[in-house]
Structure formats: C-alpha cells, structure tokens
Amino acid sequence: MEIISFLNLVFVNPLVEIFSYPIFFAEVVISGLLTGVMYSLVALGFVLIFKASGVFNFAQGAMVLFAALNLVGFIEQGFPIWLALLLTIIVMIILAFLIERFMLRHLINQDDIILFMATIGLTFLLQGFGETLWGSNVKPLDLGIPNQSFEVAGLLLNEFDLFAAGSGAILVGVLAVFFHYTRIGRALRAVADDHQAAMAVGIPLKTIWIIVWSVAGFVGLVAGIMWGAKSGVQFSLSLIALKALPVLILGGFTSVPGAIVGGLIIGVGEKIAEIYWGPLVGGAIENWFAYVLALAFLLFRPQGLFGERIIERV
C-alpha cells in the first residue's frame, strides 16, 4: 500500500496538478523559458570561445561578474549610461588583449586540461581584481529597464523578463550573422576547425583570439547587465557559470543554437521539477537537477543535442 501511495505521490499527483491548473502551468513554463534565456546568455560566451579556440573557458562566469562590476563602477563614478557601457566594452577588449598576450600565447599546443585549469586560475584573478577595484558589497544596477508585471490572456508576465529574452534573441541573431556572413566569422570558423591549417592560409591566430575573447567579454557584459539588474551585482554572479555548464553539455560545446535550446530546456525543466516534484524531496533541487537532466540527455547523445558528431579513429 505504501508503495502505491508513493507512486501516486511521484507520478500521479504532480500530473493531476498540472492538468487541473493549466494557466499556472503555462506561467511556470514561461518563467522557465525566460530564465532559460538568461542561462543561454552565459552559455553563449562559453560556446564562442570553445568554438574558436578549443578552450573550455571556465572564467566566463567571472567575466560576467567583472563586466557588470565595471559597468556599475563607472555609473557610480557619475558617467552617463552610454559612456559607461562604452568604457566597459573597452575594458573587456583590453582584458581580451591581456589574456591573449600573457596567457594564451604561452599555452599554445598545450593539453586541453592545462588550458582549462589556466582559465580557472583566471577566474580567481578576475574575481579578486574586480573586487579590489570596485569593492565587494552588493550593488544595484538600474538601467531604467521597465520592471512591471502585466497580464496577457490570463497569464502573468514580467516586462523585464521579456526585455531580457528579446535582447538575448537579438544577440543570438547578430552573432549568427557575424559568424556566417562576415570575413572575420569565416576566419573564426576556420580557426575552430584546425589551428595549423588556418595559420597556413594566413589567418592571424592571435588577432582572432583577441576578437573571440572580446566578443565573449561583450556577451558576458550583456549577461552581466541582465543578471545584475535582476539580482544586484555581487560575487555570486560569477557562480552562474555553474548554471551554464549543464546547458552547455546539453546543447553541445560547439553549437550556438545548442546553447539556446539547451538553456530553454534546462530553464523549463528546472522550474517544473522544482515546483511540482521539489516539495516531495525537500526542495532546493535546482542545484543539481539541471546536471542530472543534462546527464540523461548525454547518455543518448554523448556530444550533446547539437554538438558535432564525435568520430574516433585509431
């Protein structure tokens, strides 16, 4: 009997709840989708760098924090918002330049894991540097983005979330065009394919890396603005990297659309699991649910949903 009531609790009750309150369920899904967009924004930065240099850049989360800290810092100094944005972008480009000059250039041809560890070192460096410069207290970020809730067909929506989703979509569109139709984009794809061959046809590897890291810094800035406006600019911002990782393996390390779809799946899955199944096991399952979900997908597609097929030869 106990087993039956347990099964009821796990498999029947949540579904009954879903079907009896479809509007609430729709709201859950939509808020999941919107959170998913935010995850995607962070995951995008990872994908860009992995695509173009094969580096698994763990520091992306720290870059998000660093960009947001700079932006808030400049605004606090009394700069107008557009100038602060511009200055932050310049800072991120300088950062990309420094990373290339002092780190990547010396690590050409090293194992992936060495580069990965170096980016973890970079994470510490950026966190420490950003907080030394601008202090470690929580800073609000207000860019005048509207934050009102309104109702459409019985659904409660938030303007800010929609704004975030919209800018995410625009960013992805711009990046897709940039990657596929510009000269630099083609060069980037060549470098991603084969470093040596790309250098042989005259693509300047170092310049390309600077560009990629700058773009990743810019994506980090966008993510930083969104997350910062939502929850304040603080140290925990760099931890959203850990949220983006399952998105990354779910979508595939090398795929921009994968990052988006992965983010949406994780966002929705996480919200649904937390709301309908979370209370059964004591809640706070958001921390690991995404990973288990991604793991389940990986068992069937080891390269992620959209990743390039892994072909191994002896």
Added chain:
Amino acid sequence: MLYRETGQFKISYAADQSVFPIAQDRWFVSLIIVVAIFVIPVLASEYLLQAVMIPLLIFSLAAIGLNLLVGYAGQLSLGTGGFMAVGAYMTYKLTTAFPDINIIIVFLLAGLIAAFVGLIFGIPSLRIKGFYLAVATLASQFFLLWMFNKVAWFYNYNSSGTITAPPREMFGVVITGPMASAETRYLVTLFIVIIFAFIAKNLVRGRLGRSWMAVRDMDIAAEIIGIRPFQTKLIAFAVSSFYCGLAGAMMVFLWLGSAETEAFSINESFNVLFMIIIGGLGSILGSFLGATFIVGLPIFLTNAPQLVGLSMPIDMQKHIEIMMFGSLIIFFLIVEPHGLARLWQILKEKLRLWPFPY
C-alpha cells in the same frame, strides 16, 4: 657525484623491479619518512601540525586518489568534494551506530562505500568523454552535497546539521575528537597516507595501472588490444573514490573535528584538481608536491604582508590573496605545464651529471 646509479648492480628480478630501484632514492624516501615520523612531531608546534602538516597529508591522499583517475586513467572528474563527503558522512554514521568498531576499520568501510558511490557515478564515463564527462561529474558533486544537507538521517537528526568527530580510542590512546592531541592525529594520518601512497605506487606499476594508462592514451586502441574499457574505467572511478572518501573521512575526524557540507564544496574539488595539475598528472610524487603547494600557498600569502611589514584592510588583503593565487597558478602552468614532478625529474637528471655536465 651524489646521485649516480653506476655500480649498483641488480642480481635478481625482484631487485630490478623494486619501487625505488636506485639506492639514493631509497635512502632519500626513507630519510623523509623517518623525519616525518620521529622529528616533526617532536619539533613542530601545535599550530604547524594542525594548520599545515595534517591538511597537507590529507589533501595529498585526496590528490593521489584524483590523480589515479585523471592522471592515470584519463577520466576528468570534478566530483572529488562529493566523494570526500561520502567518506566523511559514512564514517560518522558508522562510528555513531557501532562505537566499538576500530575507527581505522570504519575509515576503510566508509572508503568502500565511497568507492561504490564512485562506481555508480562512473557509469556515464563509458559513453561520455573529456569535458562532457567533467561537467557530468559535477552532477555527483551537487547531488551528493544536496543529499547530505537535506536528508537528516545522515547527520543523525541533530539540529545544526553538522557532523562532529566523537572521541575514539585505539590502543588506549584517543585519536579522534577534541581530546586527541595534534601529535596523535598527525601520526595516525601519516601512517594511513604512507600505506596508501605505497599501495597506489604499486597499483600504477601493475596490470591495472597499465590498463588505465592504455585507456587514457587511446581507449579505442586499448579496447582492440583486449582491455575492457568499461570495467577499467569503473575500477578507476571506484579506486579513486575510495582514496577520496578516505581522505574526506580523515579530514573531518583527524583534522577539522566537525564539518558541514560546505567543507566539501566545489572549491575543494577544484583545489584537489589544482594539486594534481600543478604537481604533475600521472605522478604519485606530484600529488604530494601539488598538495604542498596548494596547501602552503594561501598560508604563505596570508602571512607574507606581515612578514614584510605591510598592513592593509582585511577584505583588501583577501582579494589580493585570491588574485595572487590565480596568477601564480597561471604562471606555473605556463612555466611548467607538466607540473612540479617534472621539475623534480629535470633536477634529478641534472644532478646525475653534476658536477661534470659534459
């Protein structure tokens, strides 16, 4: 002149195959062990033992465990903290349920449970490789910590949610809990670490270690020459988790005294990974060197400003410490990507020719 194997003839296969075939290496290692057992407990202060030596040994053991998995079997894992937590919580559960069992045996049992958990989380490694696997192992890290946090059974339903080391005796001496002296705890830790380092050293020389290395270098080729990749990888996960679990148990019972799940957070996993990368992948000696570096560096960075007479606000100093830590790691990776073990090897080669390098 000092370090030369000329004239050291082997007259049996056993001598030729010994762990340290060169006499100087044997003497050196024996000397270090003797100093560690007899000299350090006498000379070192309570602070030095508690803050430096014990954590150094415990993290060395964890690093050896992770090195077996990452350095020898080639399976990148970020779940170390989770497996260490399994060891710690299982020791707590077992020793509070059966207070009469010798604590060392409890450690080993907890290690076996950790090995079993590692086995389960190692299953995806058959299909998932490289960074995908690394991120997948994070699932174990987050899931296990969440479980130890949420399920009150693991910490015996106490209100604080912490596990505390109860006093346990061996040969009439208290070796765990607040009553145990730092010297006793240090010596117990040292013995366990020496024994398991020796076992690890022999594991990697044998059939199992060689099959791990074959899988690491190219698993398809290894499969073709008759190594079963799935079993080999799973054993690597199990053995590695055993070591990590043991280290986690010792961390709570012989070092910290009490702990929450926070003590096994993702940062610990990264720290242990740093140890093996900085120390040297695929090297037992490297695990010790890396642990020394990573345990010693923050202590050095904390005390360095006072030493040169510099004083600054606490939070400022904390930030600069983090920065220094990050940049030193990048620096070391650039200077010697193969780790401190490789530097040691170069030093030995130089020493063989010294003082006539031509």
